[in-house]
Structures are given as C-alpha cells and as structure tokens.
Amino acid sequence: MHSNDPIEHPPETAQLDDPKATAILHAAFATFSLYGYRRSAMADIAKAAGISRAALYLHFKNKEDILRGMMQRYYQGAEIDFAAALGAPGVVMSQLQNGFAALSGETFRQLLNAPHGHELLDVKAEAGPVVAEGEAALARVLAQYLRDAEAAGRISLDLIGADADAAAGVMMQAYKGLKQDGPSYEVFCEKRDQLARIYAAALMR
Amino acid sequence: MHSNDPIEHPPETAQLDDPKATAILHAAFATFSLYGYRRSAMADIAKAAGISRAALYLHFKNKEDILRGMMQRYYQGAEIDFAAALGAPGVVMSQLQNGFAALSGETFRQLLNAPHGHELLDVKAEAGPVVAEGEAALARVLAQYLRDAEAAGRISLDLIGADADAAAGVMMQAYKGLKQDGPSYEVFCEKRDQLARIYAAALMR
DNA sequence: TTCTGACATATTTAGCGTAAAATGTCAGGA
C-alpha cells in the first residue's frame, strides 16, 4: 500500500480488540452523552479522544459508523455479561436480577446521569439494524437460559403458558419499558430488580 | 348572560355526559389518528364533527384543551373498565388478562391501525399532567386490586418481595413497554396476554 | 506507518420577507 493511495476504511466496524477504536468509542460515548448524537461534531469526538479529527476517519467511516460501532460494542459486551450472569451459580431470582443488572451497569448509569444521555436510548433510526439485532441477541440469550433452567427442572414455563422464545421476548420488552419517562438511575435499578423478582416468582414453583 | 358578552369557556374540560363534547372528542380522535395531533387543524376536527370551526370554541378552549379532554376521557373510562375487569369473578390470571385487555380495547385497536395513531402515544408534553395522572390512577386501581386479593388470600405479594404500590407501578410501566416499536394490534395483544400470565404466575402460589 | 494541517465540498444555521394557513373572537343570524 502506498501513502498516496486513497484512504482504505475498515471493512466492518472496528474490532473489539483494537485499542485505538476503543478509545474513540469511549470518547464518542462521552461526547454523545454530553451533547446528544445530533449535536456532537466529529471535532468534539476527536478532541475528547485526544487526536485530530482526520484520524477518526482512519478508524471509522463517518459519524454514523461510530454510533454503530458504539452500539455494537455495547451489545457484544451486554450479551456476554448477560449470559455470564444468568449462568452463574445461584437461585433463579438472583440469576435474573444479576442478569438484568448486567444490562444496565456503570455505562448505563453514566448514560442516565448525563445531560443528554437519554437521547441515546432512541437512536434506532441512526444506528440502523444494530440495535434491533442486539436486542434480539439478548432475547435469545434469555430464551436459552429459560430452556436450560426448565430442562434442569428449576423453572416451569407451563406456569406462564409460553414457550421460551415468546416468554423471553415479552420479558425483554417489558424490561425496556422501565427505561421510559427518564427515570433516575437509582429509581430504574429498583424497578429493574422488582421486575426480576416478578419474573422469578412467575417461573418458580 | 347577554349575547354580546365575551365567550365564557367551560371552566374545566367538558363533562363526561355532555353529548356535544363527546361528539367533538370522537371527531378529534379520528382526526388525530389520521393526521397526527400537530398536523390536525381545528377546521379538520370541526368538519369531522359536522359543525363549524367556531363552535368548537364553545366547548373547548383550544386544541390543547381538546387533546386534554380526549386523554382525560380515555383515562376516566379506562379506570372504570380496569377496576371492573379486575373486580369481576374469576381466577387471578383471567382477572389480570381481562384487566389489561380493558386498557387496550376497540379504541386502542383503532389507534394502532390508524396512519398516525402511534403519535398519540407520545403526547405527554402537549397533554400536560393529564396523562401522568391517568397512569397514576390506573396504578392505584391495580394496587388496590393487589391489596384486596392478598387480603382474600388469593395472591401473595411476599412472592415478589414488594408492597402493592411498588409492584403495581412496575407492572404498569412494564406493560407500557409493550407498546414500543410500533407493534400491530394483534401482536400487542398477544404480548399483553403473555405478560398478564407472567404476572398471575408470579402472584399465585 | 501513523497521524495531522489544510483544503474543497457539503451541510447547517440564521435571517428575512412574503404568502398561506390556522387560530381565537365577536357581532349578528336562525
């Protein structure tokens, strides 16, 4: 490759182990939380990342690509943490509570406490299918947990008259409802734990 | 009162038994569902109601007042229907399912099927505190149901580790989450019934 | 190789005047 060749953008969004991309995504998260996605300029992100604006384009195609990468990164991590929490030893209630807690950890706290963090909860349009795919992946994780727990005789889906997929879908969407009305992080956490208790009680005999 | 006195607007939003006001609110609902609240003009509502535009102002202060009246009317009816369904004879699961179904009956079906009906789900800003108060009233109804059912030994709130008010609040908000992502009415109903089954299973021993 | 300053392009913003539409009110008709 010669230096006077045109820029060759990364074919996909940045890899999980690229430290530069990670730094940019962190800076972007901070910037978006502060100003909102629309009002954030590439220059703001570059400044927050401590690099020049031009360097951003060496790692991401454009602003939308940064947002996509950010969301994808979040969902990748959330999926792993979610599955880990659900799979950890313990009773069903704590597994569910820790599972949902894993979906709203420190990152989420920063988001809700930031000036325009709430706006980032509604970027489905700009972020494209990444969000829907991420949510679907989380629902699959939960569905798999339900199947495993039922196979182990720890819960019974008959109690709620549903198969694992339908149940997981409803549970995830109802959980998302708790994010509405711009609650404080603390209030949200209480409601989240409460909902997890309801889920646990519904599934256990 | 002399005819040349200035218009005397109704002090509060129209009464539940005023047939004229009811007709206007029905026309407004149809119009808002069709065009959305913002794009609907008073002339559209008047035409749908079969009266002159000026006559609207004999019953409502302005467009915002019509919206308020519409939402208030909905919540008044919903509260009554919700309480009736929860209080009807039957097992807990059917009471909860019929209760939540009462909150999304024919009116709600029309809404979701209308071109811009979804917009009406997000009019908190324009409708003011009416929506929040209506939601709170519904939560109180559910909380009272939970208390009564527990007193009768039909459910146990200990199972979900919550008092009636907290549980009702979370249950209502999680229910609202199901309205997200613009589902069809049929899909929404399935999820709603599924969530009611989860709630019932959680509360019964 | 990695990154930056600077450039050309594209987009956004704000202002401003006009036309069109919507609003709220009233005198007066049915």
Add this chain to the structure above:
DNA sequence: TCCTGACATTTTACGCTAAATATGTCAGAA
C-alpha cells in the same frame, strides 16, 4: 339559546441568501 360567517391576529410554510459550521479527503510532516 345555539351556532355561524367573517374579521383581526398569530403562526406556519416557503424561498432565498449569506455566513458559519461540519464533513471527508489528501499530500506531506513526524
């Protein structure tokens, strides 16, 4: 008494321009 047509006012929608800002890309420095 209830309602309407018409009026004055306010709000919105355009079209246009210039200025400002943001974007994406390079040649070349570090």
